[in-house]
Amino acid sequence: MTPDIAYSQLTPMLVVFGVAIVSVLVEAFLPARHRYMTQMVLSLTGLVVAFVALLMLAGTSSVTAVGSVAVDGPTLFLQGTIVLVAVVSLLMVGERTRESAALMDAFAPQTSSVPGSVAEREATKAGVMQTEVFPLALFAVGGLMLFPASNDLLTMFIALEVLSLPLYVLCGMARRRRLLSQEAALKYFLLGAFSSAFFLYGVALLYGFAGTLEFAGIAEAVSEQGSSPLALIGVGMLSVGLLFKVGAVPFHTWTPDVYQGAPTSITGFMAAATKIAAFGAMLRVFYVAVPELQVDWRPMLWAIAAITMLVGTIIAVTQTDVKRMLAYSSVAHAGFLLTGIVAANDAGVSATLFYLVAYGFSTLGAFAVVSLVRDRGGIETADMNAWAGLGRQSPLIAGAFALFLLALAGVPLTSGFISKFVIFSAAVEGGAAVLVIIGVLSSAIAAYFYIRVIVLMFFSEPVEEGAIVAPKTMTSAVVAIGVVVTVVLGVMPQSVLDLAERASSFVS
Numbered sequence: 001m002t003p004d005i006a007y008s009q010l011t012p013m014l015v016v017f018g019v020a021i022v023s024v025l026v027e028a029f030l031p032a033r034h035r036y037m038t039q040m041v042l043s044l045t046g047l048v049v050a051f052v053a054l055l056m057l058a059g060t061s062s063v064t065a066v067g068s069v070a071v072d073g074p075t076l077f078l079q080g081t082i083v084l085v086a087v088v089s090l091l092m093v094g095e096r097t098r099e100s101a102a103l104m105d106a107f108a109p110q111t112s113s114v115p116g117s118v119a120e121r122e123a124t125k126a127g128v129m130q131t132e133v134f135p136l137a138l139f140a141v142g143g144l145m146l147f148p149a150s151n152d153l154l155t156m157f158i159a160l161e162v163l164s165l166p167l168y169v170l171c172g173m174a175r176r177r178r179l180l181s182q183e184a185a186l187k188y189f190l191l192g193a194f195s196s197a198f199f200l201y202g203v204a205l206l207y208g209f210a211g212t213l214e215f216a217g218i219a220e221a222v223s224e225q226g227s228s229p230l231a232l233i234g235v236g237m238l239s240v241g242l243l244f245k246v247g248a249v250p251f252h253t254w255t256p257d258v259y260q261g262a263p264t265s266i267t268g269f270m271a272a273a274t275k276i277a278a279f280g281a282m283l284r285v286f287y288v289a290v291p292e293l294q295v296d297w298r299p300m301l302w303a304i305a306a307i308t309m310l311v312g313t314i315i316a317v318t319q320t321d322v323k324r325m326l327a328y329s330s331v332a333h334a335g336f337l338l339t340g341i342v343a344a345n346d347a348g349v350s351a352t353l354f355y356l357v358a359y360g361f362s363t364l365g366a367f368a369v370v371s372l373v374r375d376r377g378g379i380e381t382a383d384m385n386a387w388a389g390l391g392r393q394s395p396l397i398a399g400a401f402a403l404f405l406l407a408l409a410g411v412p413l414t415s416g417f418i419s420k421f422v423i424f425s426a427a428v429e430g431g432a433a434v435l436v437i438i439g440v441l442s443s444a445i446a447a448y449f450y451i452r453v454i455v456l457m458f459f460s461e462p463v464e465e466g467a468i469v470a471p472k473t474m475t476s477a478v479v480a481i482g483v484v485v486t487v488v489l490g491v492m493p494q495s496v497l498d499l500a501e502r503a504s505s506f507v508s
Contacts, residue, residue: 006064009071011053012079013145019046020138027132039134040094044087046138050145051083061507063151067214070151070284073503077353078148078280082273085360086141088478089269092368093133095474133170137269140166144273148280151288152213153203153238156281160199160241163277164192167270171262176379184261191244191254199241205234206289215289222292232296238285239300245278246334249308256319259327264380267323268367271330272360279337279356283349286341288506294344301342302435308335309442317449322370322382325449326363329408332446333359339439340423343430349504351422354497358407358415358489365482366404369397372479374470381467384453389462394469398457400479405450407486410443415489422497 007014019042026038054076061072143163150156172185207213209230210221222231244251259267286297312332319325337359340352373390375381391398407416420443424436489496 003066004064005066006062006071009057009060009062009064010069012050012057012083013142013149015046015050015053016083016138016142016145019043020135020142023135023138027135032131035131036094039131040090043090043094043134043138047083047087047090047141051080051087054080054083061505063507065155067216068152068155069146069149070288070507071149072507073505074280074283074349074353075149077500077503078276078356079145081276081357081360082141082144085272085276085364086137086144086269088361088364088481089265089273090134090137091474092265092268092364092371092478093137095265095472130173130175133173133266136166136170140170141273144277147277148284150281150284151215153206153215153218154213156285157196157200157203159281160196160245163274164196167266167274168192170266171258171270173266174261174263177261180261181263182261184258188254188258195241195244195251198237198244202234202237202239202241205230205237209234215284218289219291222290227293227296231290231293235285235290235293235297236300239297242278242282242285243304246275246282246337247331248304248334248338249311249331252308252312252331252334255331256324256327259330260321260323260382264323264367264371268364268371271326271367272364275330275334275337276356276360279341279352282341283352284506287344287349291344298342298344301338302432305335305338305342306435306438308332308338309439310335313442313445313449316446319449320384322384322387322453323367324382325384325453326366326370329446329450330363332442333408335442336420336423336439339427339432339435342432342435343423343426345426345430346501346504347426347429348423350497350501351419351426353500353503354489354493355419355423357496357500358419358486361482361485361489362404362407362415365479365486366401366408368475368478368482369401369404372397372469372472372475373467375467376465378470383467384456385463386465386467387453388456388460388466390456390467390469391458392462397469397476397479400483402454402457403483403486405453407490409447409450411447413487413490415486415493418490418493418497 023039023042026035030038057071057076063070140163143159146159147163150159168185168189171188172182174181206218209228210218247255309332312328312335316325316328319328337352337355340348370382371380373381375386407414410416410420424439427436
């Protein structure tokens with residue numbers, strides 16, 4: 001029997017994966033000196049085409065690919081957000097790669113364009129051959145798009161591995177901090193492998209309970225058989241793999257080391273896009289596959305959300321490295337987002353979707369600023385002491401970073417305030433008022449370490465050999481985009497809130 005596959009509904013993902021494969025061929029056969037521009041244009045064009053295809057699918061609500069992929073409101077909303085984040089991220093990644101291309105030109109004379117030439121080998125030794133980030137990033141984007149669209153556990157596991165493997169490699173590609181970067185990649189890989197094993201074991205247990213891997217079949221089995229130890233253990237194991245990806249406590253230990261060691265452009269992409277996809281997958285698992293087990297999974301997520309918010313904010317206070325501070329901030333925001341899932345209502349879904357958009361662009365903008373701050377030798381520095389007085393030297397960049405920090409803190413007139421307001425409102429509506437109180441207290445603690453950095457930049461005297469801002473066109477554009485989105489979603493959020501509300505219904 002011919003499988004039922006509506007290829008038109010899979011077009012966005014097919015475009016991204018197709019461009020990724022073409023990008024691999026470009027990397028393999030095109031002369032090194034021509035790769036950068038080709039890869040940049042190819043990647044951005046592919047992502048733009050994928051986004052247009054997503055817009056054309058607006059309003060679709062169906063299941064395709066033999067029941068393995070759901071194309072509905074949450075899928076399209078999250079995929080659109082992932083693609084937009086990826087486009088903006090590639091500007092930052094591409095600028096870093098352009099530095100490599102410039103060095104390549106210095107090594108390779110105009111007459112040397114043959115792959116494997118002496119000039120190309122010398123450039124490779126110098127660590128400037130970085131265009132492989134484009135196919136890796138595209139495969140990661142494809143996996144990220146498939147993750148929240150998965151309608152059965154096997155497809156979700158495949159998507160998890162497809163998005164994870166390129167990220168492991170990308171985290172180890174920092175040129176100037178090679179040992180730290182490779183250590184980060186190894187930690188991420190090893191802990192990611194353990195979490196994938198837990199996820200797969202949970203898949204096996206749920207299959208043993210329900211006799212099917214499809215979410216609708218699992219939901220039907222739970223409805224007929226009720227709660228059972230096999231199902232509960234399966235959901236618990238499955239949750240470990242998902243909570244690892246979002247960086248929730250106690251599965252967060254990889255976050256600060258990986259965020260610090262990975263190239264900052266990759267850190268920004270990973271911090272934004274991975275959270276969007278992973279929370280989309282969590283929403284689908286808990287709201288579609290096991291909604292009738294919420295009496296059992298809500299207390300678990302409630303406790304994890306509370307601990308995650310508190311641990312993330314308290315440890316962030318002690319950090320002296322900006323990237324590690326943002327890493328623990330990411331942990332705390334995972335707790336805030338879990339509050340929306342604990343709400344277990346439609347308002348929780350739409351609030352989570354809006355929060356993911358706002359958080360994604362604010363975080364991406366913050367890491368873009370970090371990538372611009374260098375020491376006197378031109379090497380990126382995230383040491384807070386070196387940032388003293390930065391606002392006097394570069395008021396625009398420091399002001400943008402201050403805005404992102406205020407947004408992450410949830411200050412009014414920023415996207416972060418609206419995000420926390422809607423997600424806490426949904427949680428109160430869902431009967432999780434105590435969790436909201438913990439979230440508000442955590443936000444108050446978080447405000448301290450965010451404002452501390454702002455005070456350091458604008459009200460402290462510059463230190464000798466302090467940091468400077470190295471202006472870069474595309475990365476500055478990423479900062480500007482982050483500022484615009486953060487302000488617009490803080491001042492005029494209604495259109496995106498309405499879009500998130502319309503997109504909050506899962507296909508039945």
